[in-house]
Each structure stands twice: as C-alpha cells, then as structure tokens.
C-alpha cells in the first residue's frame with residue numbers, strides 16, 4: 001500500500017474510535033471514507049446504522065451489512081465522518097471531487113460533530129489549487145459559468161458527470177481562496193447554483209491527518 005493509502009486508512013481507523021455506540025453515523029464519500037466504512041462494518045452490531053452522502057456509499061454500506069436510513073427520519077447524528085480534496089489551517093475544506101458535495105453538505109449541517117479524515121497531501125495553506133466544484137441546475141450551467149468568471153475563476157464543465165441529484169458540476173480553476181466564507185457566500189448567491197464545494201461556514205470541527213500509520 002502506498003503512503004497516501006496508509007494515511008487514509010490511519011485517519012479512518014482513528015475516526016472509528018469517535019463513533020458512539022447505538023448511534024446513527026453520518027458517512028461521507030470517497031476513497032478515504034471507504035476505509036472508514038470497512039472499519040464500521042467490523043462494529044456494525046454496535047451501531048444503529050448510517051445516513052449516507054451518496055449512492056456509492058449507500059451501496060457499500062449495505063453490502064457490508066450496515067442499515068442506511070433516510071436523513072428525514074433520523075433525529076440526531078452525533079458524528080459525521082468524511083474526506084476532503086483540500087483542507088486549510090482553519091479547517092475550511094474543498095469537497096466534491098467525487099461530485100457528492102450537496103448531500104455531504106446537508107449531513108454536515110445536521111451532524112453535531114464533523115470529523116474530516118485526510119492524508120497529508122490534502123493539507124494546504126490557501127485553498128484553491130484543487131479546482132472548486134460547484135453543483136448547478138443543468139439549464140443554468142452557462143449563466144453560472146459567466147458569474148464564476150466574474151468572481152475571478154475559470155469554470156470548466158465536468159462533462160458526462162451527473163450528480164446523484166440529477167445536476168451538473170462546474171470545476172472552478174485558478175482560485176486563490178483567501179476568504180473562504182466570503183467566497184462561499186458569494187457563490188451561494190448565484191441563481192442556478194445548488195451547492196458550492198467550499199465548506200467554510202460549516203467547516204470541519206476536527207481534522208485527522210493520517211501519515212505513516214500515525215495521526
């Protein structure tokens with residue numbers, strides 16, 4: 001296993017220790033979260049189940065014998081565990097490289113604690129090296145792209161990708177995100193935007209960075 005995978009696995013294993021017995025666990029999406037789901041499978045008899053941020057994670061959770069609940073029917077989510085594409089020193093994140101940003105943001109909003117699990121390559125001083133994903137209503141794609149150009153980014157349509165919600169993704173290149181909350185608010189104002197993959201207003205409460213089998 002390479003260093004990045006070792007780091008992802010170490011962070012995921014550490015997050016398992018935060019799972020409350022008998023609870024419904026919020027589960028994110030991606031290659032780091034896959035390790036978390038594998039660990040959750042080992043303790044599936046100790047938890048009630050999960051709420052999931054994507055069809056991909058739902059399928060994996062069910063394969064591993066973990067009950068997946070509709071978020072609307074769940075009262076409390078003590079813990080949400082998810083990866084990120086980038087993380088700055090204030091625990092602000094870029095997410096959505098796997099196009100799951102909208103459901104991820106919804107579960108992060110509901111959860112009491114949002115724990116982000118990453119390998120060291122994701123840690124940056126200033127967000128924006130990773131193109132910022134924006135989920136858009138399909139008919140608004142060109143309008144939103146023009147507005148994002150005005151904000152100083154270079155939007156590129158992730159052609160062929162349809163989100164779990166039936167929408168499209170624009171990846172915004174060449175941003176230096178020095179004020180993540182302000183940019184999140186500005187992009188949220190654009191008509192046709194469903195979700196921006198900046199997690200600053202509701203950022204991670206804790207970030208676990210796995211490296212060389214350590215945290």
Ligand SMILES: O=C[C@H](O)[C@H](O)[C@H](O)COP(=O)(O)O
Pocket residue numbers: 028029030031032033082083084085094095096097098099100101104
């Ligand atoms: O849409 C995908 C999610 O935001 C993922 O959390 C993010 O892309 C990180 O994924 P990975 O753990 O595969 O790097």
